[in-house]
Each structure stands twice: as C-alpha cells, then as structure tokens.
Amino acid sequence: MGEGAMRGDSLLFLTDAQLRRGIEAMFFAYRGFTADPDRILGQYGYGRAHHRAIHFVNRWPGTTVNNLLAILGVTKQSLNRVLRTLIADGLVESHVGSRDRRERHLHLTEAGRALEAELSEAQAARMRDAFRRAGPEAVTGFREVLEAMMDEDLKRLFEGTA
Amino acid sequence: MGEGAMRGDSLLFLTDAQLRRGIEAMFFAYRGFTADPDRILGQYGYGRAHHRAIHFVNRWPGTTVNNLLAILGVTKQSLNRVLRTLIADGLVESHVGSRDRRERHLHLTEAGRALEAELSEAQAARMRDAFRRAGPEAVTGFREVLEAMMDEDLKRLFEGTA
DNA sequence: GCGGAATGTCAACGCTGCTGACATAAACTG
DNA sequence: CAGTTTATGTCAGCAGCGTTGACATTCCGC
Numbered sequence A, B: 001m002g003e004g005a006m007r008g009d010s011l012l013f014l015t016d017a018q019l020r021r022g023i024e025a026m027f028f029a030y031r032g033f034t035a036d037p038d039r040i041l042g043q044y045g046y047g048r049a050h051h052r053a054i055h056f057v058n059r060w061p062g063t064t065v066n067n068l069l070a071i072l073g074v075t076k077q078s079l080n081r082v083l084r085t086l087i088a089d090g091l092v093e094s095h096v097g098s099r100d101r102r103e104r105h106l107h108l109t110e111a112g113r114a115l116e117a118e119l120s121e122a123q124a125a126r127m128r129d130a131f132r133r134a135g136p137e138a139v140t141g142f143r144e145v146l147e148a149m150m151d152e153d154l155k156r157l158f159e160g161t162a
Numbered sequence C: 001g002c003g004g005a006a007t008g009t010c011a012a013c014g015c016t017g018c019t020g021a022c023a024t025a026a027a028c029t030g
Numbered sequence D: 001c002a003g004t005t006t007a008t009g010t011c012a013g014c015a016g017c018g019t020t021g022a023c024a025t026t027c028c029g030c
Helices: A016-044 A048-059 A065-072 A076-088 A110-134 A136-149 A152-160 B016-044 B048-059 B065-072 B076-088 B110-134 B136-149 B152-160
Strands: A092-096 A104-108 B092-096 B104-108
Touching: A016 A048, A016 A110, A016 B016, A016 B110, A016 B136, A016 B152, A048 A065, A048 A076, A048 A092, A048 A104, A048 A110, A065 A076, A065 A104, A076 A092, A104 A110, A110 A136, A110 B016, A110 B136, A136 B016, A136 B110, A136 B136, A152 B016, B016 B048, B016 B110, B048 B065, B048 B076, B048 B092, B048 B104, B048 B110, B065 B076, B065 B104, B076 B092, B104 B110, B110 B136
Parallel strands: none
Antiparallel strands: A092 A104, B092 B104
16 A cells, blocks of 8 residues: 555545546546547548647747757657658748758748647637636646646746746 | 636636646646656556556456457557457456356456556656645646546546546 | 767658458347 | 347557657857
C-alpha cells in the first residue's frame, strides 16, 4: 500500500485507490478531449500530429521549426513530415529567415486558419461544457493539478504561452 | 470572441483565452502523465498499448478480450497483436472460457504483476506528487472537470471501475 | 577561408491504430 | 437436429507518426 494512505484523514485523497482513480480519469478524459478534433482531422486525411502543428503555428505565427520542436517534443524528422504535407496542401507557409537563412518561419494561410478555427472550436466547445458543468472552483483545481503533473521544462513552456 | 466571454464576471473562466489555456494544459500534462511509464516500457521493448492492456487486465482479472475492447476503444485486431506478445513473453495468461468456449479469459502472471506494479508505481508517484502539491480541493476540481470532459459511454465505464 | 555547430530535409524502420478475410463456437430457426 | 446467422478471436496487410541515420545548407569562431 502507498505510504501516503490513511495517515489521519486529511490525506484520504492520496490513497492508492484515489490515485488509481485519478490515473484512469486522465486516460478516459484524454480520449474525450481528442475525440472531436480527431473526427474532423479524419475528414481531411490528417492526424493528431497535424493538429498540434497547426495549433502552435497559429499560437506563435512566424515561429521556426526548431521552436516548434521544443514545444511538441518530437524529433525534427517527425515534425518535418507533417509540415511538408501541410505546406503542400497550402495550409502552412514556410519562409526562409532573413536574419538567419537556415531558419524557416512558419505561418498559417487563410485555409490553415480556417481549419485551425474548426478544430479549436470543436475542442473548446467540449472544454467549455466541461468547465461550465464543473464550475470555476473546479476549473482552478483542474489547472493546478495539471500544472503540478507537467515536467519542469514543459511547465516553463506552458507558462511561456500565457 | 466566444459567446461565453465577459458576461458579467462569474463566467470569466469561460473566456476563449481560459479555454485555450485549459487545452494546452491538458496537452502538456498528458505528456508528463505518460513520460515515466513510457521510459520503463521502452526498456522492455513495449509501448503504451501494452501498458493499457496490462493495467486493465490487472484491474479486472479474468476479463475477456471483448470486455477489454470496450474499455480501450481500439479494434480487436489491434489489441490482439499486443496481447499476443504479452502472452508469448509470459506476462499474460489466456484461458479458454468454460461457459462460452469462444471467450478468452485474461490474467497477469507473476511477471506480469511485477511489471504492472513497476509501471503503476511510477505513474502513481507523479500523480501523488501533483495531488499533494495541489491539495485536496484542487484534486476534487480536477476530477470533476475530467469527468465532465469524458464521452458519456466512457464516463459510464469509468464509474463502473470505481 | 576553414572546421564545427545549428538548422532543416530525405530515407528507412517500428509501434499501434485501422480494414479485410477467416476459423471456431454459440445461438437461432425451420 | 441440420443449416444459417451471430459472436468471438486470430492472421495479414496498410497508414499515421514516432524513432535513428545520413546528409545539405548556413552560420559562426578561429
């Protein structure tokens, strides 16, 4: 049994059963979280990797491939395959950097912004519904736990996106 | 702007910015959530799919392949590949059902339980740390939001695991 | 100008989704 | 109770997206 269990009463939320419950909640909730965008992406022949690229290019227009790698936590080769198709399909534009010509600066095209809006609206709708049903205090707790669960370097990135 | 934004003040947590923040928190936190098990699995030559199978076979010893499919939300062909390797490696046992001989009842072997313990302890450690730092009220909010984010059928499954 | 570091591209491989085809066992039907 | 349909599980092959390896281009320190 976990060493945090049943010590007095204020730590009941740290019992093994509660932790397992939290783990399974995370698993099932993440499925719901990605379900709507996945459906939309499927219609366009894209996957989750395309969604992530589109999301963060929209968040930081003009970002470089290297920046994106740090955020997404994949290899450049993996990201490159995704970007290649998005560029070929006219959703993303890649411009050689003027200061450093090794860099590629990325922007969404009009079509890219349209798909981004469609995806993020679907995902936000579910989040909005969940937030509304749970209430503001639950939302605060939700975000506190999620932040505490991130790796330190990811947390810094997350806070950098504020 | 989202239609829920800036209506009075009690709905500030539903602004587009807050929702986007929630979406990105979910993304980064899930990375942290899976990071430790992924490292361990890599050492054994397994992936996340193996982890999920092991986790739920441990939770419901004797469950059938069909039951597992409903929980995991993948096709039976996909699950079968994973189970085949786990069985071949001696982590899972498959027994033909006595009542219905089409069914296969699944159990972890001693070695399977050992790996399960290693994986779930790593994941629970991170969850425990996050819960402890966020506090009991945050944990309640965390679970409320996650449950509200699940698909209805997944939520029923989740509650069934209580 | 040259050697090394940084950035990005192309190729090939592995895990894990997927659909399709099939074997076996159970259940239904006349 | 024989024949068909349904349920369960297995085997094969394809696609998405991770990975490592090899390489071209550009920048920068010497």
